[in-house]
Every structure is written in structure tokens, then in C-alpha cells.
Amino acid sequence: MYILDVRDLTKHFEGIRAVEEVSFRLREGSIVSIIGPNGAGKTTLFNCLTGLTRPTKGTVYLSGRDVTGLPPHTIAGLGIARTFQNIRLFKEMTVLENVMVAQHLKTRSGIIDAIVRDSDFLAEERDVREKAVEYLELVGLEGLSDMPSFNLPYGDQRRLEIARALATEPTILLLDEPTAGMNPQETSNVMEIIKRLQRLGKTIVLIEHDMRVVMGISEAIIVLDHGVKIAEGPPDAIRNDPLVIEAYLGREAFA
């Protein structure tokens, strides 16, 4: 049984073939990287998986259930969380609040509870707060709870986005360039976090340009070029695949 099963996923934007019949399957608890040159359709693929764009064709099965074309908040509720390439934090909220709001689906208080502030409501709020701190600890941001998130350095913002995605308690975590713009120290820190998440049982898909990260932690790599999947396999096989070298690695990483 695969946790995510993508079949013939296709997305056209008025004649531009962003994603063309891409199929792949993920095993629970694996780390998979999606690589490819800029404009290869990686982020569009993520958008299709999370419901931000509706695929032109194809189906996405999450634990055997067809989730194609469901709205983003429903998909989030079914267990797919993501981060964004161009960070989408709630800038004016504090670091803690960013993670608190992400527990939206796990909480139930209604407007009456909020107004009356009965003991159940207060207990839930306390719980949300404590859990938020835990998620922040997991990504190493525990000391910065009360800082407005726009004040965070770039690398910390990316880690906060991971914490926020985690707070939705996903089974699958899609990370869109989690180490972009980071120095080597921060990058290895994020790799550490990703491995830690795997130990927690999360399935992780990342879009990544840093070959050290890709080769270092992925169990499988999917290569996209012009929206088409041109290769899939373990890092060693991908490294030596002539098609991949031609399309991507040959020009950029090993040039």
C-alpha cells in the first residue's frame, strides 16, 4: 500500500505544459526529492497535490482515497502539509501564533466557547500553546516565540514554515526548496530536521536544488524536465543516468 499514488498528473496553462503525465508512488516514511531545472514544473506539481491548482488530468490518491481537485483546506485536513518556495508566513503574527493558528484543524472551539471562555476553551488554548512550543523546539526556534515573524532571519523563517506545516499533523510533508538561501551550516541543520521528521514517521517530499541535500538524505529522486518525468530511482542511479546528466546535472551541478 502506498501512501501517495499519483497517476498521469497533467497541468496545462493555456497551452503551456507545466506538468505532463507524471506518475509516481510514495511509501510511508520515505524521503523523496523532486529535482529539475527551473521551470520544470516542480512547484506546479506541488500545487496540484495540495489543491492550490486543479490538475487538467490525472488523479492523486492519498492512502487509497481520490483527493484530486479537492480544495486546499480539505487536503490539509486529510494529511498533506507544505511549505512554500516564496515563504508565506503570517508576517504580523508572532512566531508562536504562526504555529498556533496552524492547529486550526485540530481544535474545535466555536464562537460561543470563545466568548464564554469556559474551562474547556481555556484548556484547549493551553494545549494549543504547549503544542506550538513543542513544534518550535522540533525545528530549533523555541527561544523566539514572541518575536513578530517578519523579524526573523531568512533561514529561521523557512524553519518556522516547517514548524507551521507540522502543526497541522500531516502524514505527508511537501517542502518546496527548504534550504534555498541558506548557508552550509543552516542547510545541514535543516537536513537534521528532515531526518528527525522521518523518524517521527512523516513521509517527506522535497523540491531541492542543493545536490548535497538531495544526494544526502533522499531515498529516491524524481527528475522532471519540461514537465515530464525523465527519471526516477535511488541517488546513485540518478547520478549516473545519462538522460538526467544531459537535462540537468550535466549543466549545473557537475559543470
Place this chain on the structure above:
Amino acid sequence: MKIPSPVIRSSFLKGILIAMWFSMLFLPFKGPEAAAILFLMISASHALLNYLRDLARPLRDKGLELIGKIRKIKMPDYSTAICRYTLLLILIAFPFFVKDYFVDVAILTGIYIILALGLNVVVGFTGLLHLGFAAFYAIGAYTYALLNVRLGFGFWQALPFCLGLTTISGFILAVPALRLRGDYLAIVTLGFGEIVHLILNNWDSLTGGPNGIAGISPPYIFGLSLGSLNRYYYITLAAVIITYTIVNRVRSSRIGRAWIAIREDEIGASSIGINTMRYKLYAFAFGSFWAGLGGALFSAKMQFVSPESFTFIESVLILCMVILGGLGSIPGVIIGALILVVLPEVLRGVQSYRLLALGAGLIIMMIFRPQGLFGRMRGEG
């Protein structure tokens, strides 16, 4: 203190340029002499203002430093409670120490605070530009007026209908409007405001048209009329406190957090499982609810309603209160409402210039403190 010369030169040149531009504008109307005088006056006052600003800068820095220090002082926990109760006492004692006129203004302020807090839910928390809020205010006011005058409902009997009807109208507007974003949403809300205004103005048989509805009775408690200014003040005060408390509590619950998240980044919000459409709908309905309360209070106070009170300008005024105080900040919105109700009253002495002064004030505000009085500028910390 010696100021580096390029700075002097550039600001001096700027003054000359501004002065020239204005005198050129006036040249065709008033002749060269007036233009020359205007030129001299503007350049002189520009230079003077620059000089004054340099003088004031160290003073301002010291002030900011002081504010920073005050903020850092750790207040004991009970101090906020003490502040709160003192404020409450002052507010309760207020009508005993001032003339009726001030009580009247205070009641009006209270009604606007309720309205502004309601609009703040839509504009400030959720980030949806709403230009037709007066429509909901009107629906609340007319619901009480009609139920009272036509069907003989008392204030307390009619109130649930006022609140319910405005909330439902909030829903009705929101369902089609929320398919749109940004500017388009603003235009639809504006249209809704105009439609309601036109209906009130033209449906003579129901609303009395431009003549409005007179003879609305004030609220009663145990047969005691609350129509006198002082008694009505306390009703309004209670309503403001209830509004403040409820809005504040909802703001700091998961619902309020979801609203803010939508304002900050809608795609981000949907990615963590917030049904953005539904929460925008809630914001509209919850915001409109308070317009219903404000409207009912307004018509019971005035004992008269007419479409004139609910024009587009009214929507803009309430929006200004929200923006002036700082979008999303609850104390800011209260201060904003206070300023925009009290200031025109203070400026009554200079009658015909008061709107001009108010407008100029708002423009200056937007230039120098666009985040509002209590708003926080990004990056300011």
C-alpha cells in the same frame, strides 16, 4: 551643530521648486505680483519648517527613547486591572461632572466605537475592504424603527431581530461578494451600501422615504424610560463594554487567529487547513452583527431615522476610524472613533473649515504614520 552642506542645498532647492510650482499655478489667476508674494511666502515657510524640524529632532529622539524605556518596565499583574477599573469608574462618573452636550457626544462616540469595532473585524482582522458598512448600520436602525413604530415592539424585544437581520444581511452580501477579491470586493460592498440607501430613500410606503421615521420610543427597563441623556449614556456604555469584550475574546481565539492568517496570507492560510471562504463569511456576519447593535442604539437615541444618516460618507467615516487607529488594533480603533467623533465637535467653532481640517489631518496621518496611531509598521518590532 553644523549640518553638512549638500543636505542644506538639496532641501533648499526643493523648497524653491515647490514654491515655484505653486506660484506658476497662481500666475494666471492673480497676476505676477501675487505669484511673487506666494513664491516668497512658500520658500520662507519651507525654510522655517526645515529649521524647526532640525531643532525638534533631538527632542523627538529623547521622547522615543523615553517611550521605549516605559515599555520595558515590567508592570505587576494587577496594574492592568487597576487601570481598567479606574477607567470604568471615570466613565461611570462622567455624566455627573459634565454638561449634557458632552454626554450627548459621548453617546455618539460609543455608538461609533461599536460600529468601528464591527467593521474592524472585516477590514482590520480579515483584511477585506468593505465600503458599504453603513448599509448594515441602516438595517439595524430601520429594523428597530419599523418594529417599534409599526408593530409596537419594545427595544429589548426588537433588539434580537435587529441583530439577527443585520447578521443575515451580512451573510447575504458576503455569499456572492466573497467570490471576488480586493478592489472588486470593495466595489460590490460599495454597491450594496448604495442599494440599501436607495431602497430606504424610495420605498415610501415602508420606510417613509426621505422623510424617515419619527416617534421611535427609547428603551425601557421595568417601566423606567431610559430616554434621558444620562440613562442612555449608561446603556451605550454597557453596549460598548460588551462589544469590546466579545470582539477581544473572539480575536484571541482560533477564529480570530484564522481571520488574521487570512489577512496575512490567504494561500498560506488555506494550506494549513483554514476554509478561507467560510471564515471570511463569518467575519462579514460577525462584523455586521455589531452594526445591528449600533443601528438599534442610534435609532432609539435619536428617536428618528432617515436615509440621510446612512450615506456612503458614513461608511467612509467608519472606515476612517478603523484606519486612523491602526488596522486590526482594538484600542486603536476605539481611539480612532473617539478622535473622529470628538474632533469635528471641537472644530465646530471654525464651522466651514472643519471638514477641510479633518481631511488635511487624515492625509498628513497617511503620509507620516500610514500604519495608524496604534498600528505596527513592518520591521519596526
